[in-house]
Amino acid sequence: MNKKNIIVIGSGPAGMMAAIRAGQLGQEVVPLTNVTLIEKNPTSGKKLLLTGKGRCNITNACDIEILIGNFRKNGRFLRTALNTFSNTDVMQFFEDRGLSLKIERQLRVFPVTDTAGSVLEILKKKLAENNVTIIYNARVDDILVQDNQVKGVLLRDKKEILCDRIILATGGISYGFTGSTGDGLRIAQRLGHQIIPLCAGLVPLKTRECYPKLLEGLTLKNIQLTFIGQTHRSAPTINDRKRQIISEVGELLFTGFGISGPLILSLSGQIVDWLNEGKAVFVTIDLKPGLSYEQINARFQREFSINPKKNIRSILKFFLPQRMVDVFIEIAGIRHDKQVSQINKDERHRLVVLFKGLRLEITESLPVEQAMITRGGISLKDINPQTMESCIIKGLYFAGEIIDVDADTGGFNLQASFSTGYLAGENAARLLTTDEHR
Ligand SMILES: Cc1cc2nc3c(=O)[nH]c(=O)nc-3n(C[C@H](O)[C@H](O)[C@H](O)COP(=O)(O)OP(=O)(O)OC[C@H]3O[C@@H](n4cnc5c(N)ncnc54)[C@H](O)[C@@H]3O)c2cc1C
Known part of the structure; x- marks a missing residue:
């Protein structure tokens, strides 16, 4: 009896998990199966090592329905994958192999070691245990197909490797220096799969105003951000029926080109969609969401009357991070050398209005190559959610970020890679036994 060959392309989290599961079944259930993992880098998991700031x-320890909900409208597609290899299964997988885990804020799960390297070590050990052959420094240029069925892969050096099953797990196009450069997407498209246009997810935003550069590195905590997407660039009007609003409390980080931080990354998908629809997008920052206009005004009046001889800059230091004071006075259009006794009612009003709504225009996001994840990818219509097999080419499976699913930060994206990888590996191996009946 001939040995069957499964090839997994891409040794990221999705490809490694797919190869591990196929390798396990190759030993236990479907003997005489070879699993080969092909990676163009000299090592596995280059991007994995960067995750969670190293x-x-x-994963995330939330309830499975909340997990699915985090993938928005595409979450339903992942239901079988997430039920087959859930977040608790992922935790168990690593804990059973001696990696202790801890749960942090918002149920984010990290290794106790605080190093991504220890996660990668376990995956590599499991690959070896399950007899997966890894070929490094080998770039797959194409997938060979005969009668609508996979036949093998073509490497950059023109070598062909024949096989019975292929799992394509080459990731998206973000952080291309890690190896995710969209090769798999181009191959899948050539084979007839629809690619949902790629765009940036979890990405910092650029602003028209330049003052964020002066505040680069400054984090504002407990502020309220209100994003407005509207059909034109003039001041927002209530009559604009296409106007959309998102408002949330959190943290903001000023960067050399605009704004970032966890809340911005989380909301960025929606903002990128608005920009792609041609909307003008503005954000207002409420620096004191717990205080009303009147309360801030009263506080200013009190401070001004106690310290009439003080310079406005030294008073604002009580209300703002020191680095923001000069920028703030500049935007308010007040002279820097003014004593508070010289601040008139209109100038005080301008200061209070700024506290409640420092405004920035968002011009674009950083490019998708610099985003944490790629949104878009292989259309869900072309993949069977029960097996991860292509609906177009028999024996071809997909796993990980190459698929058109993406979620917020919090461990959800790696969970999707592990779950789809597991399901693809499982079916690629199991369905080998039923080949004759297909
Ligand atoms: C900075 C950063 C931090 C992140 N932090 C987190 C986090 O903490 N938690 C979380 O859930 N998600 C996080 N993510 C997202 C997460 O890393 C990805 O969703 C995940 O790595 C996708 O896994 P993948 O296996 O599908 O693809 P990838 O990790 O992109 O792996 C694809 C692999 O395929 C290889 N490859 C590509 N083309 C070829 C080819 N032609 N031939 C052979 N090999 C090829 C690549 O070299 C690469 O090794 C983060 C992302 C970034 C950029």
Whole structure:
């Protein structure tokens, strides 16, 4: 009896998990199966090592329905994958192999070691245990197909490797220096799969105003951000029926080109969609969401009357991070050397209005190559959600970020990679036994 061959393309989290599961079944259930993992880099998991700022937020310990909800409208597609290899299964997988985990704020799960390297070590050990052959420094240029069925892969050096099943797990196009450069998407498209246009997800935003550069590195905590997307650039009007609003309390980080931070990254998908629809997008920052206009005004009046001889800059230091004071006075259009006794009612009003709504215009996001994830990818219509197999080419499976699913930060994206990888590996191996009946 001939040995069957499964090839997994891409040794990221999705490809490694797919190869591990196929390898396990190859030993236990479907003997005489070879699993080969092909990676163009000299090592596995280059992007995985960067995750969670090097600490690797491997999953989220939330309820499965909340997990599915985090993938928005595409979450339903992942239901079988997430039920087959859930967040608790992912935690168990690593804990059973001696990696202790901890749960942090918003139920984010990290290894106790605080290093992504320890997550990668376990995956590599499991690949070896399950006899997966890894070929490094080998770039797959194409997938060979005969009678609508996979036949093998073509490497950059023109070598062909024949096989019975292929799992394509080459990721998206973000952080291309890690190896995710969209090769798999181009191959899948050539084979007839629809690619949902790629765009940036979890990405910092650029602003028209230049003052964020002066505040680069400054984080504002407990502020309220209100994003407005409208059909024209003039001041927002209530009559604009296409106007959309998102408002949330959180943290903001000023950067050399605009704004970032966890809340901005989380909301960025929606903002990128508005920009792509041609909307003008503005954000207002309420620096004191717990205080009303009247309360801030009263506080200013009190401070001004106690310290009439003080310079406005030294008073504002009580209300603002020191680095913001000069920028703030500049935007309010007040002279820097004014004593508070010289601040008139109109100038005080301008200061209070700024506290409640410092405004920035969002011009664009950083490019998708610099985003944490790629949105878009292989259309869900072309993939069977029960198996991860292509609906177009028999024996071809997909796993990970190459698929058109993406979620917020919090460990959800790695969970999707592990779950789809597991399901693809499982079916690629199991369905080998039923080939004759297909
Ligand atoms: C900075 C950063 C931090 C992140 N932090 C988190 C986090 O903490 N938690 C979380 O859930 N998600 C996080 N993510 C997202 C997460 O890393 C990705 O969703 C995940 O890595 C996708 O896995 P993948 O296996 O599908 O693709 P990838 O990790 O992109 O792996 C694809 C692999 O395929 C290889 N490859 C590509 N083309 C070819 C080819 N032609 N031939 C052979 N090999 C090829 C690549 O070299 C690469 O090794 C983060 C992302 C970034 C950029």
